[in-house]
Every structure is written in structure tokens, then in C-alpha cells.
Amino acid sequence: MKELEFVKYLTRKFRAKRPVVKGIGDDCAVLDYTRDKYMLLTSDMIAEGTHFTKGALPFDIGWKAMAVNISDIASMGGVPKYALVSLGVSPGRGIAFLKGITKGIRSICSRFDIEVIGGDTNRAGKTVLSIALLGEVEKPCLVKRDGAKPGDFLFVTGVIGEGKKKHMKFMPRLLEARELAKNFRINSMIDLSDGLGLDLQRLTGASSVGARIYKELIPLSKGAGRVKDAIYRGEDFELLFSASPKESKKIVRRRGKRHGLSLTLIGEIVKNRGVWLIGKEGKGTRLEPGGYEHFK
Amino acid sequence: MKELEFVKYLTRKFRAKRPVVKGIGDDCAVLDYTRDKYMLLTSDMIAEGTHFTKGALPFDIGWKAMAVNISDIASMGGVPKYALVSLGVSPGRGIAFLKGITKGIRSICSRFDIEVIGGDTNRAGKTVLSIALLGEVEKPCLVKRDGAKPGDFLFVTGVIGEGKKKHMKFMPRLLEARELAKNFRINSMIDLSDGLGLDLQRLTGASSVGARIYKELIPLSKGAGRVKDAIYRGEDFELLFSASPKESKKIVRRRGKRHGLSLTLIGEIVKNRGVWLIGKEGKGTRLEPGGYEHFK
Numbered sequence: 155m156k157e158l159e160f161v162k163y164l165t166r167k168f169r170a171k172r173p174v175v176k177g178i179g180d181d182c183a184v185l186d187y188t189r190d191k192y193m194l195l196t197s198d199m200i201a202e203g204t205h206f207t208k209g210a211l212p213f214d215i216g217w218k219a220m221a222v223n224i225s226d227i228a229s230m231g232g233v234p235k236y237a238l239v240s241l242g243v244s245p246g247r248g249i250a251f252l253k254g255i256t257k258g259i260r261s262i263c264s265r266f267d268i269e270v271i272g273g274d275t276n277r278a279g280k281t282v283l284s285i286a287l288l289g290e291v292e293k294p295c296l297v298k299r300d301g302a303k304p305g306d307f308l309f310v311t312g313v314i315g316e317g318k319k320k321h322m323k324f325m326p327r328l329l330e331a332r333e334l335a336k337n338f339r340i341n342s343m344i345d346l347s348d349g350l351g352l353d354l355q356r357l358t359g360a361s362s363v364g365a366r367i368y369k370e371l372i373p374l375s376k377g378a379g380r381v382k383d384a385i386y387r388g389e390d391f392e393l394l395f396s397a398s399p400k401e402s403k404k405i406v407r408r409r410g411k412r413h414g415l416s417l418t419l420i421g422e423i424v425k426n427r428g429v430w431l432i433g434k435e436g437k438g439t440r441l442e443p444g445g446y447e448h449f450k
Numbered sequence: 451m452k453e454l455e456f457v458k459y460l461t462r463k464f465r466a467k468r469p470v471v472k473g474i475g476d477d478c479a480v481l482d483y484t485r486d487k488y489m490l491l492t493s494d495m496i497a498e499g500t501h502f503t504k505g506a507l508p509f510d511i512g513w514k515a516m517a518v519n520i521s522d523i524a525s526m527g528g529v530p531k532y533a534l535v536s537l538g539v540s541p542g543r544g545i546a547f548l549k550g551i552t553k554g555i556r557s558i559c560s561r562f563d564i565e566v567i568g569g570d571t572n573r574a575g576k577t578v579l580s581i582a583l584l585g586e587v588e589k590p591c592l593v594k595r596d597g598a599k600p601g602d603f604l605f606v607t608g609v610i611g612e613g614k615k616k617h618m619k620f621m622p623r624l625l626e627a628r629e630l631a632k633n634f635r636i637n638s639m640i641d642l643s644d645g646l647g648l649d650l651q652r653l654t655g656a657s658s659v660g661a662r663i664y665k666e667l668i669p670l671s672k673g674a675g676r677v678k679d680a681i682y683r684g685e686d687f688e689l690l691f692s693a694s695p696k697e698s699k700k701i702v703r704r705r706g707k708r709h710g711l712s713l714t715l716i717g718e719i720v721k722n723r724g725v726w727l728i729g730k731e732g733k734g735t736r737l738e739p740g741g742y743e744h745f746k
Contacts, residue, residue: 160548160571167552168566174532183567185532188484195567197493197534197582201574204538236470236481238493240580242500252456256463270464271479271491275456278497280575284536286493286582 179360180299181226181345191290196226199284206322212251214322215283216258223287224266224326225391229345231335232291237270239285242278266328295335302342302361306396306423312416314350315378315387324391330415331393338405343395350385353394354429355443364428367421396423475656476595477522477641487586492522495580502618508547510618511579512554519583520562520622521687525641527631528587533566535581538574562624591631598638598657602692602719608712610646611674611683623689626711630691634701639691646681649690650725651739660724663717692719
């Protein structure tokens with residue numbers, strides 16, 4: 155069972171009731187919080203051997219564990235607020251290791267004004283760090299992954315395919331996401347944690363639409379190699395979003411002028427299901443669900 | 451560095467601002483939520499080899515991971531509402547294992563009316579399950595661990611020292627805790643996750659008081675062995691709480707009549723720091739901080 159299927163299984167088993175606006179199946183869960191705001195809740199675990207190597211710097215482990223969660227809050231248009239940190243470390247790790255992780259967490263939390271309000275520490279076979287992050291979003295700013303509409307233009311922030319090089323110390327696109335959510339009508343958004351290939355499948359799947367992306371338009375990082383490899387490389391942590399053509403025009407006109415957003419138009423949402431990668435001569439290849447799968 | 455010291459280090463590093471009513475250092479973090487209620491947030495991780503064996507039933511793993519979190523919400527007087535589940539499993543585990551964990555989680559969630567609203571699944575070296583649980587409590591019902599006052603009587607629910615036998619399938623004392631928090635003025639409460647010995651140190655330490663508990667009064671489970679061993683055995687998950695003598699009288703008078711609470715008076719809170727175990731002849735032994743330490 156692949157991860158996508160297991161998530162479907164969980165979605166079926168844990169069907170949300172009110173006041174849960176959105177349960178399993180988006181980057182965050184959404185709760186009806188106050189009159190003006192939704193609460194956002196997300197949790198992500200990073201584990202030695204899967205998300206970082208045994209020799210990874212503890213500072214970087216702490217940073218990354220928080221950054222992936224911030225990225226989830228960002229992709230819903232929200233602001234992170236409070237974190238719970240659960241840490242498992244093997245008995246062989248010393249106190250310097252624990253302090254290093256703490257420093258990494260503190261550093262990114264102070265940058266994004268997040269408070270760590272709880273958590274626990276445990277012995278575990280290998281290092282594992284699980285963070286639950288609570289955030290909020292003004293109701294009109296909430297962006298889900300299931301709102302893409304045929305005709306929407308598709309954008310990504312930054313460059314694609316860099317994942318493995320920068321992935322420990324990446325900067326979550328929180329400011330960019332807030333800029334977008336507050337100033338424009340964004341129909342759908344997701345963060346690229348498992349590669350453009352897989353995350354675009356998620357976005358279109360949730361929205362019951364398809365997409366066409368254009369090989370020539372995809373902004374590749376230096377050394378990313380072939381497009382087809384780059385889009386199946388996880389951990390870019392860029393934003394992928396869609397907006398109507400009219401709204402897209404506004405976004406493109408204003409971007410860079412005041413806010414220095416690095417955005418690239420890479421394709422469009424279409425009515426028929428399926429994701430297509432269109433080459434130079436207009437020849438399309440249908441992309442199968444792929445990307446970085448946790449349960450191969 | 452022992453766990454208590456590391457928690458102190460974290461408490462210092464992550465000092466809470468408003469609207470955080472209580473940050474690190476209690477069973478849950480407390481946020482000012484609505485006019486009438488506080489929000490409670492807690493997260494606990496359970497790991498293979500530490501909290502359960504490799505051969506543990508997946509159902510029991512799921513049950514236990516949720517139960518330890520429910521116990522934390524209970525000890526603050528609150529009601530659990532929403533959960534985020536982060537799961538790490540080794541590549542060797544099959545889908546039946548994942549489904550078993552899911553069933554255990556569903557079973558206890560349906561019993562306590564909790565909704566799983568998100569989470570993630572990962573590859574990890576050994577199985578590790580981290581759950582963040584969000585709950586709420588009516589403001590007058592909030593019970594913290596730092597409110598014990600000299601003169602208070604100390605009570606525990608159930609029996610002590612059973613830990614290792616029942617610990618996978620234990621029933622968190624949620625109904626009992628709510629009964630207490632709603633009907634009586636409970637000055638302080640904590641759940642016994644690491645043994646009466648250590649958790650009483652935590653409660654008295656947080657409250658800047660001491661305590662005397664009486665050997666003869668401690669309700670031991672069958673086969674618990676000597677009192678001194680039993681109180682350093684973790685995972686009882688009973689409640690330890692204190693109330694004024696006047697309130698204690700009310701609790702004792704009413705208990706059992708309508709609600710069938712199993713409560714035992716085991717001692718009292720005193721002004722001078724230090725926890726004393728008093729024997730038959732009135733001879734006291736000072737208990738050093740101990741219990742189940744995660745970082746020995």
C-alpha cells in the first residue's frame with residue numbers, strides 16, 4: 155500500500171464532523187476557531203535514516219523538523235503560533251546533541267515568532283523528532299488544496315529539483331504564502347514536500363481536476379538534471395498554487411515590484427483528470443502518481 | 451542530564467508569553483481559548499523498545515499512544531477533542547500492522563469521542579508513534595500541578611505498582627478526573643506516568659511544597675511487591691491529586707455513592723520541601739527524585 159492509498163484509507167476511517175472544517179487530506183487540519191479565524195493544526199515527524207543522516211548536525215535536525223511544519227501552515231495561508239515537540243533519541247546521544255536540536259528549534263522559532271509550549275523527550279532506537287504546530291488564518295485567507303478550478307493558472311515559487319542539496323536548512327515559504335493569501339484570491343495551494351510530480355497529483359486529485367504543466371516553463375535549480383528527475387525529487391518545500399486567469403494577471407503584474415516574490419507560471423488546470431507534462435513540440439506525457447513514497 | 455533537568459533547561463529556553471497560560475512544565479500546555487474555556491495541548495511519543503516491545507500487538511500500540519495523551523488531558527481536568535497522529539514504521543512492517551495500529555486508535559477514540567484530524571506516516575528505523583492531542587476545559591475546572599498547598603490531603607485513584615502488567619491496554623482516568631474537576635476544588639493534579647515516586651516530586655516541585663505519604667495507606671496492586679519498588683515503577687497512569695481538608699471531606703463523603711470513584715487518601719502536603727515516605731512506626735525516609743528516567 156502506497157502512502158497515497160494509506161492516506162485514503164485513513165480519510166475514510168476518520169471522517170471529520172463539525173466544527174472540523176477540514177480533516178485528513180490537506181496540509182493542515184482546519185478547525186472553526188473564532189468568528190474571524192480558523193485554527194490550523196499539523197504534525198510532521200522526521201526520522202534518522204529517512205529525512206536526515208546519522209551524521210546530520212543536531213541544529214539542522216531541529217531546524218528542519220520545525221521548518222516542514224511551518225511549510226504546512228504556510229501552504230494553507232496561515233501563520234504558525236504554538237508548537238509541541240516530541241523527541242526520541244538513542245541512549246548513545248549526549249547532551250550536546252539534545253542542546254543542538256533545541257538551538258535549531260529556537261533559531262527558526264524566533265525567526266517566525268513561534269512559541270514552543272510543550273512536548274516530551276524519550277529514549278528511542280534512532281533519533282526521531284515529531285512536531286505538532288498550531289497556527290491560525292483569517293477566514294477569507296484560508297487556502298486549501300481542493301479548490302483548483304479548470305482554467306486556473308499554476309505557479310511555483312523558487313526553483314525545483316534542489317531538494318537534496320538544501321533540504322536540511324531550507325527556509326519555509328511563509329512570508330511568500332502570506333503575501334499571496336492576503337492580497338490575492340488563491341484557489342488552491344500545497345507545499346512541495348514530495349516533489350512537484352506527486353504533489354501536483356495530490357492537488358488535482360483533491361480538486362477533482364487535471365493539469366498540464368510545460369517542460370520549458372519549469373524553473374529548475376542548478377544541477378537539477380532532467381525535468382522528469384527533478385519533479386520526482388522530494389523536499390523542495392516550494393509552494394505550488396493555482397489562481398484564476400484574472401487573478402493570475404494581478405499576481406504577475408504586482409510580483410517582484412514590491413514584494414520580490416519569485417514566482418513562475420508553469421501550467422494550467424484542466425477539467426479532465428490526469429496530469430500531463432507537455433514538451434517542446436506540444437507532445438504530452440502523462441505523469442503517473444510518483445514522487446517520494448514513504449511506503450514503497 | 452536526567453529528564454527532569456532537561457525539562458528545566460527547556461522551560462528556561464522556551465519561556466511562555468501570553469496568551470499562553472501555562473507552557474512547558476505541566477501535563478498539558480494551556481492556551482487562553484474562548485471566554486469560558488482554555489485549550490489544552492499535549493503530545494507524547496511512544497517508541498519500540500522503550501514503551502512497547504517489538505512483538506507488541508499493533509492494536510495495543512495504537513491504543514496506548516492515544517491513552518497516554520488522554521491521561522495528560524484528564525490530569526488537567528479537561529476533555530480531549532482532536533488528535534494528530536504521526537507514525538514512523540520500519541520498512542519491514544506490513545499493511546496489517548498499520549491497520550492494527552489504526553484500529554487501536556479508532557477504538558479508544560470512539561470510546562472517548564475524539565476525532566483524528568490529521569497526521570503523517572513515515573519510514574523509520576523502529577516503530578514510533580507520536581500523538582498530539584487537543585482538548586478543552588471550562589476555566590473553573592482547570593487543574594494544574596503547581597497548585598498544591600500545605601495542609602492539602604493527597605489522593606490517588608486505583609492501585610499502584612501494576613504498571614508493567616496492564617500498561618499497554620490501560621484505561622485513562624478521564625471520567626474520574628472530570629468528575630473530580632467538575633464537582634470539587636482540586637488544588638493540584640498529575641497523572642502517574644513515571645511512578646508515584648517521581649510524579650509526586652514533580653507535583654511538589656512545581657508547587658514549591660513538600661509531601662508526606664504513608665506506606666500503610668498506599669493501595670498496592672496484587673503482586674506489586676514492596677512499596678518502595680512499586681512507587682518507582684512507571685506507567686500506572688492513575689491520578690495523583692491534592693485538595694484542602696474541607697474539600698477532601700466532601701470528596702470522601704460523596705465518593706462511591708453515586709460515581710464509584712476508587713480513591714485512596716495516601717498523605718498530605720507540607721510546607722517544607724522534600725518528599726517523605728512514612729513507615730509503620732512513624733519513621734520517615736526521604737525519597738530522592740527517581741522513577742522511570744528516560745535519560746539515565
